[in-house]
């Protein structure tokens with residue numbers, strides 16, 4: 208049985224006037240039915256570009272330069288626009304980053320639902336409206352809000368509307384790109400709980416994107432950590448929480464307050480992510496990594512010159528870091 212979604216060696220470039228920017232560099236992972244996969248990493252590491260490539264909604268100057276995106280074994284990268292239209296929303300949908308501002312301000316919520324539903328399935332206006340009201344109710348919004356315009360709703364409500372729209376055609380996968388980041392912490396929690404309840408009821412899979420690793424640890428089955436366009440670690444959430452291996456993952460973990468237990472000083476990661484137009488040689492994280500010093504010349508040579516490949520370090524746990532070369536810790 209193929210995975211529900213398999214991203215296989217995906218490469219995405221932005222072809223800018225000043226040269227090629229490789230935003231997604233040979234990324235591979237899979238999503239099983241009903242699974243919640245988290246994708247974490249600092250700003251600019253390629254999370255949204257990965258999401259847009261999966262839905263084939265990249266705009267120039269971005270292009271998929273290599274790899275496959277297999278949905279139940281069929282490669283979306285090879286599909287034409289007509290075939291893709293059947294997939295988007297019906298099978299895979301997306302809640303865009305800053306989605307709550309993506310609603311059309313001059314159309315009522317109901318009209319936006321009806322337009323979207325009728326663009327993808329045969330449905331009368333009244334059936335589509337009925338479906339929209341049920342969806343609003345599902346995400347905790349009163350049915351009468353169907354008549355509201357976006358500016359009449361709070362940020363949290365707008366975000367719920369956008370999530371309801373993404374669920375409208377009962378897709379098997381919903382990509383959620385920072386769906387709660389713009390909201391205050393209390394509303395953020397409420398919405399996450401709602402997503403979890405909906406996910407348990409409807410069993411759709413989720414690709415959940417955020418820079419907040421602590422959130423993913425609570426919410427996901429498995430987590431991928433991206434750095435400078437590459438996946439550097441992938442593991443079951445509980446394992447990543449207990450035993451993060453990659454120094455970047457450890458740094459990300461320490462950048463957020465602990466979920467429970469005593470308060471610790473929050474240590475961020477020093478330095479900034481590299482310019483993807485000209486990334487560092489060897490391990491891309493080496494200029495920021497505290498394990499990278501000339502005092503260990505052999506390791507230093509590897510870190511600065513040889514790109515570490517992802518390798519298995521435990522059950523379903525892969526890491527790209529020379530500290531774990533040949534399956535052992537150095």
Ligand SMILES: Nc1ncnc2c1ncn2[C@@H]1O[C@H](COP(=O)(O)OP(=O)(O)OP(=O)(O)O)[C@@H](O)[C@H]1O
Nearest residue numbers: 221223228230249250251252253254255256257483
């Ligand atoms: N329009 C563009 N033109 C050129 N390069 C771009 C463009 N958009 C993105 N990039 C490059 O792609 C990289 C990845 O961008 P992307 O939006 O996927 O990151 P992200 O992980 O989603 O960040 P954030 O957390 O800020 O949303 C950026 O660092 C940048 O180098």
Ligand code: SF4
Nearest residue numbers: 490493496498528529
């Ligand atoms: S390979 Fe070396 S420089 Fe890169 S993350 Fe691992 S320890 Fe740090």
Ligand SMILES: [Mg+2]
Nearest residue numbers: 254255256304
């Ligand atoms: Mg993004």
